[in-house]
Amino acid sequence: AWRADREDDFKQDEVWANFSYRILPKTFFLFEPALSHRNNTDKNGPSTDNLNLRLWLGLQWDPTAKLNGTFKGGYTRKTFDESDGAKDSDALGFFMDLTYHLSQKTLLGLNGYRQILDTTNRRGTPSSQGGAPGTDVTPPDPRELEKGNQIIFGIQYVSTEVALSLRHQFAHKFAGQAAVSFHTNRYKEAGEVGKKRKDDRLGGR
Secondary structure, rough: OOHHHHHHEEEEEEEEEEEEEEEEEEEEEEEEEEEEEEEEEOOOOOOOEEEEEEEEEEEEEEEOEEEEEEEEEEEEEEEEOOOOOOOOEEEEEEEEEEEOOOOOOOEEEEEEEEEEEEEEOOOOOHHHOOOOOOOOOOOOOOHHHOOOOOOOOOOEEEEEEEEEEEEEEEEOOEEEEEEEEEEEEEEEEEEEOOOEEEEEEEEEE
């Protein structure tokens, strides 16, 4: 039976390569092409299966360097198998995982990503679809939803997150860490009210 918490289930096959070239004693230049196909669990409506292309350039620093980690970014494109599923789109994306040694005991971390994601759930929370997570319910008919009672969000959104952290080793067995992060989702298509959905979250620990 169809379950509300399985509407976003998918299978994905991916092939990628990573090429590196040393440009400095502790610095490498990166080229990373990747191609993946995502098979979504579409119970109603047109197929939202899609092909994803990523062409990224970047830098990687040796773990022994004062700055170490990886930063890479570039072009991403999402192409849908069926034109009725959604519009094809592209965007700039990136991935970073960096650590800077302020001192022997203090580390500054910078992590983040930007990528195009998709969801088959266009109607908000599972409770708006007739059942709580984990319950068997009748799948909502998209033709009824299109008649105007609920806001239909586009299935694509650009997700971006950046986190900054600080870690200090106070003693051999005692360390502390603080972090702040910002996460945002920007939907690429407008809903029935003509506005694009935006989700922003600020966190700390």
